Amino acid sequence: MIVFRYLAREVLITMSAVSATLLVIIMSGRFIRYLAQATRGIIDPSVLLWIMAFKIPGFLQMILPLGLFLGILLAYGRLYMDSEMTVLTATGMSQQRLMLYSLAPALLVALLVAWLSLGLTPKGAEQADRILNDQDSLTEFDTLEAGRFQKMRNSDRVTYVESLTKDRTELGGVFISEKRRSEDGTKERGITVLVANSGRQEIHPDGSRYLILEDGYRYDGTPGGAEYRVTKYDAHGVLMPKAEVNADVTDREALSTRALIDSDKPRLKIELQWRLSLPILVFVITLLAVPLSRVNPRQGRFLKLLPAILLYMAYLALLIAVRGALLKGQLPAGIGFWTVHVLFLLVGLLMLYWEPLQLSWKARRSVQEVAHG
Template sequence: MGLTLILYRYITSELLKSMLAVTFTLLVIIMSGRLIKYLADVAAGELAPDFLFLIMLYRLPNFLEVILPLGLFIGILLSYGRLYVDSEIAVMNACGISRLQLLQLATVPILLVTVTVGLLSTVVTPAGIRAYERLLVESKGSDGLKAAVEGRFRLDHNSGRVTYIEKLNRENDGMSGVFIAQPMETDDGRILVSVIGADSGLFDRDEKTGQRYLLLDKGVRYVGQPGALDYQVARFERYGQWLQDETQSRGRKAADGKSTRELWESERIDDRAALQWRISLALLVPVVALLAVALSKTDHRSGRYAKMFPAFLLYMVYLIGLNAGREALASGELATVPGLWVIHAVFLLLGLLFLLGPDWVRRISGVKH
């Protein structure tokens, strides 16, 4: 009992140190890539700089739920690989510790990561995605000019609108030197271009309806077809234009922002796929831990990194298989039962075969002799 407790503490300490180091490294790499993308959006006027920190914070749980299983997987490979190379596991085997018991010694880190990923995927990440989407709408639609960049042309790819603002006043949401060009389709199918130039303007919101609108002062509006001679010219002292809130989720699935309870009560296949995906992220942890323990066996000649590449390749096949399964489930190509569970079952059996297969072969060979 005392030896087992010592081994539990030792293995747990080794695994947690390796896992945290790998997880931190992967998180920095992924967050850095995302930060660069968001900074480019800020520079282009697509995101408000004031919201950048909050956006990164809300996306953090989404990154962690994928990084933590990989961090544990690589952590086990590194830790157990070192124990094999240093002959420590050989000593454990001499003391009666089997390969299955090596997996049991990693129970604490495995359970810790499983529970953490489960909470992230079912509770924290959906809430973070909802907050992230609200922040994007506020940043892009904005009660003012939070996402605008003065002195630069800005193209809205959805509407084709081009805007230019010479000066901004973020304190009162005012602007001066405004230029707006936007294509518009007439009833007879012709494409006209509306061009507006104004000395100043501001964004405001109707108190009764909550609808946003743009107010421009002292300007001129041209409407016509490029190259044609028939166009309209209207000079104005004040010009108002209703604005539509941009509520698109930038490619995120609508189901990702729903609570787990909503997904559970829903009969939609995309909601069912999202629910299975969230549960699968937690189930992924013990299965990849089993695979890592089974694939970590090495020796002095091969080195601790010998099986790192094939093990990582197997992990990627597992994760890509789950992603493909979710897409197939959401599109109706895969039935809800067995759904994603069949993928977990395949890799669970594969892990057991890698872990216990050599012992089974030796036992069978011994019986035959």
């Protein structure tokens, strides 16, 4: 029992450190992408942390299996390097018993991954999608910041204001540049620049919004050309584009597991199989990691690390490829994911029993040689 607690603690501590490092790296990359969208005025900076918080379960369900895999490799590899595993082997610790001890932390991680993939991740994805859909409904006034040039999504207009009231209805020092296009939208027909000392927002009964500019100039022309038309105005109305609102969350990753179980749609059944595959992945990679962690102290603990990572990446990449093939209807839904799991399960069993089989074969051969000698 002491040995079991010691091995489990080593694996879980190493797994936690590796998983935390991977989580920080992945979240940093995703946060930078959202931050770039915020700087372009696509989303409100105040919701960035909420989006990242709701995305964490989805990150963890993919990170924890890899963290466990690397945790077993690094923890057991250190024991082999320090000859601790040699001492345990001399006291009766076989590879099969080591595997049984390793299945305990694997069961804990599998339960956590199942909770994430079947429960928390869909809820987090639903909330994140709702926030992003709400951001899609924002108008130019909702994301406008004083002193910053801003371009709206799918728009040829760039807006700049020197000052902006808190209720975002009164603007000062307005500059708007917009490309003019042909009726079919394929050809540019010049550029229009509007400058005004002040502006205000006006909402009509039909919901359309206008920016009323006051005391300014309008410049129409073609960049590089000499002909420009300059118009001075006391008041000029600019129609603000309406944002496309998608209030319904239809992403299958955001649907609850209960909804997937009750659905007869093939794509939703495939999503359910994918969620169930992640906990199974944990047990299979544990079976792969235990024999791969066995190293010779003379060779170094990191000798098998790169091949092990490549094997794990092949496993995960094959699952993702099968998922894509199933969604395209190229594979039968009943055998897709399970074929991959069985394949790597057999690989793990082969690696686990390969050395005992070799020793048994060599022993029989030696007995035969002595008998015939």
